[in-house]
Amino acid sequence: MSATHARPVGKRVLLMGTCLCDAFFDDVARATVEVLEHLGVEVLYPEDQTCCGQPAFNTGDWDASRQVARHCARVFVGDLPVIVPSGSCAAMHLHGNRLQFEQEPDDDIASLAARTWEVVDFIHNGLGVTRWPGRFDTPTRIAFHRSCHCRDTGTGSAARALLSSIAHAEVVPFGQAEQCCGFGGTFAVTFPHISAQMGSLKIDHIRDIQPDLLAGVDMSCLMHLDGLAAAQGRRVPHKHVVQILRDTLIS
Amino acid sequence: MSSVQPIDLYARRISDEKHLSVMDGTSTGTDKRYRILHADYPDPDALRRLAGAIKDHTLQHLDTYLDAADRALTANGAQVHYAADAADARSVILAILRGHGVTRLTKSKSMAAEEIHLNRFLIDNGIECTESDLGEFIVQLDDDEPSHIVKPIIHKNRREIATTFQREGVADDYNDDPETITRRARVHLRGKYLAAGACITGANFVCADSGRLVLVTNEGNTRFGMAPVPVHIALVGIEKLVPRECDLAVFLNLLGRSATGQQLTVYTEFIAGPRAAGRPDGPEHMHVVFLDNGRSDILASDCREILRCIRCGACQNVCPVYRQASGHAYRSTYGGPVGAVLTPLLAGADFATYADLPKASSLCGACREVCPVDIPIPDLLLRLRHQAHREAVPSPGAVPMSPFAKLATSPSLWRTAMTMSKAMNHLPVQVAPIAPLRNWLGSRTLPESRGGEFRKWIKRHSNHS
Numbered sequence: 001m002s003a004t005h006a007r008p009v010g011k012r013v014l015l016m017g018t019c020l021c022d023a024f025f026d027d028v029a030r031a032t033v034e035v036l037e038h039l040g041v042e043v044l045y046p047e048d049q050t051c052c053g054q055p056a057f058n059t060g061d062w063d064a065s066r067q068v069a070r071h072c073a074r075v076f077v078g079d080l081p082v083i084v085p086s087g088s089c090a091a092m093h094l095h096g097n098r099l100q101f102e103q104e105p106d107d108d109i110a111s112l113a114a115r116t117w118e119v120v121d122f123i124h125n126g127l128g129v130t131r132w133p134g135r136f137d138t139p140t141r142i143a144f145h146r147s148c149h150c151r152d153t154g155t156g157s158a159a160r161a162l163l164s165s166i167a168h169a170e171v172v173p174f175g176q177a178e179q180c181c182g183f184g185g186t187f188a189v190t191f192p193h194i195s196a197q198m199g200s201l202k203i204d205h206i207r208d209i210q211p212d213l214l215a216g217v218d219m220s221c222l223m224h225l226d227g228l229a230a231a232q233g234r235r236v237p238h239k240h241v242v243q244i245l246r247d248t249l250i251s
Numbered sequence: 252m253s254s255v256q257p258i259d260l261y262a263r264r265i266s267d268e269k270h271l272s273v274m275d276g277t278s279t280g281t282d283k284r285y286r287i288l289h290a291d292y293p294d295p296d297a298l299r300r301l302a303g304a305i306k307d308h309t310l311q312h313l314d315t316y317l318d319a320a321d322r323a324l325t326a327n328g329a330q331v332h333y334a335a336d337a338a339d340a341r342s343v344i345l346a347i348l349r350g351h352g353v354t355r356l357t358k359s360k361s362m363a364a365e366e367i368h369l370n371r372f373l374i375d376n377g378i379e380c381t382e383s384d385l386g387e388f389i390v391q392l393d394d395d396e397p398s399h400i401v402k403p404i405i406h407k408n409r410r411e412i413a414t415t416f417q418r419e420g421v422a423d424d425y426n427d428d429p430e431t432i433t434r435r436a437r438v439h440l441r442g443k444y445l446a447a448g449a450c451i452t453g454a455n456f457v458c459a460d461s462g463r464l465v466l467v468t469n470e471g472n473t474r475f476g477m478a479p480v481p482v483h484i485a486l487v488g489i490e491k492l493v494p495r496e497c498d499l500a501v502f503l504n505l506l507g508r509s510a511t512g513q514q515l516t517v518y519t520e521f522i523a524g525p526r527a528a529g530r531p532d533g534p535e536h537m538h539v540v541f542l543d544n545g546r547s548d549i550l551a552s553d554c555r556e557i558l559r560c561i562r563c564g565a566c567q568n569v570c571p572v573y574r575q576a577s578g579h580a581y582r583s584t585y586g587g588p589v590g591a592v593l594t595p596l597l598a599g600a601d602f603a604t605y606a607d608l609p610k611a612s613s614l615c616g617a618c619r620e621v622c623p624v625d626i627p628i629p630d631l632l633l634r635l636r637h638q639a640h641r642e643a644v645p646s647p648g649a650v651p652m653s654p655f656a657k658l659a660t661s662p663s664l665w666r667t668a669m670t671m672s673k674a675m676n677h678l679p680v681q682v683a684p685i686a687p688l689r690n691w692l693g694s695r696t697l698p699e700s701r702g703g704e705f706r707k708w709i710k711r712h713s714n715h716s
Binding site: 017019021022023024025026029030033045047048049050053055056057058059061062063064065067068071075096100148149152176178179180182183184185186187188190191192193194195196197198199201224226227228230231 | 253254255256258259260262263278281569571572575576610611612613614615616617619620630633634635636637638639640641646648649650652653655656658659660662665666669672686687688690691693694695696697698699700701702703704705706708709712713
């Protein structure tokens with residue numbers, strides 16, 4: 001899943017909004033646009049985009065997932081960087097597609113992998129932004145959930161660096177951070193008990209450090225964790241990292 | 252919530268006591284591993300990659316290395332046997348034992364022996380077979396199954412063990428002090444060692460260049476087992492070979508640290524061959540039984556990387572699903588991530604029976620991160636899911652994906668569906684007869700649908716800028 005290969009950087013990019021932002025989290029996609037535009041990047045949004053195909057890929061139905069992946073690769077054809085506000089969808093382009101197209105190489109799919117960036121990775125490692133000109137009004141303890149699909153990409157360290165550089169922000173480590181939150185796509189509904197147990201444990205660890213804010217780069221994890229926490233009456237305010245970057249910007 | 256996946260059902264019914272034991276043992280193991288590897292090596296990942304590359308090379312030339320090992324072992328005075336499958340291995344071992352007139356033996360911990368259910372078979376054939384690893388000994392007393400590769404009784408606590416010892420007459424009274432438990436087992440096992448006529452072991456590594464066999468333990472039980480007997484039988488999976496003795500430097504350093512957070516296990520035995528002139532110790536007869544049992548088929552499959560496994564259990568320790576479900580949930584010798592890959596593969600024609608195991612993963616990748624031989628376990632889980640789908644193995648509770656593919660390849664349909672999804676905000680979704688939705692809502696709330704809102708915003712935004 002290494003995403004350390006040289007990928008194009010430019011002031012013109014294609015935004016892959018993700019299906020979750022399409023359905024539930026429009027403000028995260030919007031924050032992505034606003035943050036990138038603040039950095040002087042022109043953001044184009046291809047209208048025919050749908051999904052990366054990961055739900056089908058993970059169930060093993062690769063005929064279905066390859067159809068979706070091919071559609072996706074056609075929608076994002078060209079040579080512009082493809083920016084995604086999700087470590088998981090980015091990992092599908094960077095790694096999942098490599099696996100499912102092993103036996104049937106596809107130039108568009110390979111090109112998509114070569115141009116995809118998770119947005120925080122792009123800002124920090126692509127555009128070279130090391131400090132974020134943002135400020136919280138009061139001291140803010142942030143629990144950063146490094147989602148599993150960012151285990152070995154630049155996203156985790158990029159997010160920590162940018163969040164930590166915001167005035168009044170402190171990124172506070174919590175226990176067993178290497179453990180999965182239990183979302184896992186269809187896993188959340190086919191293994192409902194284990195998934196909920198994993199999520200509850202994650203919430204325990206996060207709440208232990210008494211954060212003011214839970215930050216993540218995957219709305220899927222955050223939707224699962226917040227859904228569980230809400231059902232258990234112990235929510236923690238949460239935001240996508242790009243929402244935090246936008247909301248703390250000193251204008 | 253309606254779990255239909257066997258592992259989820261198992262996890263739901265597990266007792267709090269067992270759950271706690273597993274949680275505690277696994278998270279401690281994960282922490283110890285991390286601390287020692289990072290304290291001792293500036294870049295443990297480089298070492299894992301090196302170990303993976305050595306194993307990969309060995310597997311690519313397994314025929315050559317197996318021939319070399321055979322020649323070296325034979326030159327050392329050992330007898331080499333080959334077993335194509337479990338039944339074959341059991342009868343080879345029984346024939347060796349009968350040939351030497353053995354009626355009692357001790358056996359050290361061996362996953363290969365678990366895999367072929369050797370213990371039960373020998374007892375059924377009138378041979379008294381005593382497990383000499385403390386954990387396996389307790390498993391045997393309880394007529395239980397091991398639930399972890401290196402910590403077979405990770406699912407038990409000391410109170411349960413004390414009760415077992417009292418019930419089975421290993422001790423006269425109940426005492427759950429760990430040291431007392433160990434001392435009592437030691438006294439009991441001393442008698443078994445002395446009465447035995449053979450010792451069965453596995454092997455952690457076999458060096459193809461020298462035929463040297465390597466055994467690691469923390470209890471010294473293989474030494475005790477071999478010291479008083481004339482016959483040593485080692486049951487060895489064919490993937491246990493390493494090319495050269497010097498390669499052991501990489502593997503021994505990784506194995507102890509990955510398995511138990513130790514720099515090296517307490518006992519590391521290098522066995523050059525049976526007793527001979529110039530080699531005054533050990534049994535007079537040494538038999539090495541190489542076990543295939545599906546390994547050649549795995550080598551020919553697209554999941555061959557799993558044969559790199561050195562059975563350290565680090566993937567089990569770190570796996571969040573294993574932690575919730577325990578090893579027994581996997582219905583096989585090998586549980587956790589490695590088992591979810593290995594079990595359906597070893598099952599061969601019976602693949603469908605175990606095709607649910609690779610699904611029991613959120614694909615979080617923690618296993619890949621800790622694997623000392625760099626096995627891409629999540630990729631293998633995905634390949635096996637793909638195989639199950641190709642072979643149309645029924646999967647309980649599966650969400651059918653062809654409607655999704657249809658929708659996700661028809662942009663206008665997709666956009667309509669997104670806008671329509673807002674209707675969910677006004678419907679009593681809690682009672683909708685849609686299993687995935689019900690399973691989501693069983694423990695979680697659903698966020699408000701905002702389908703199509705971003706598309707509206709970006710259109711306005713683009714027109715203004």
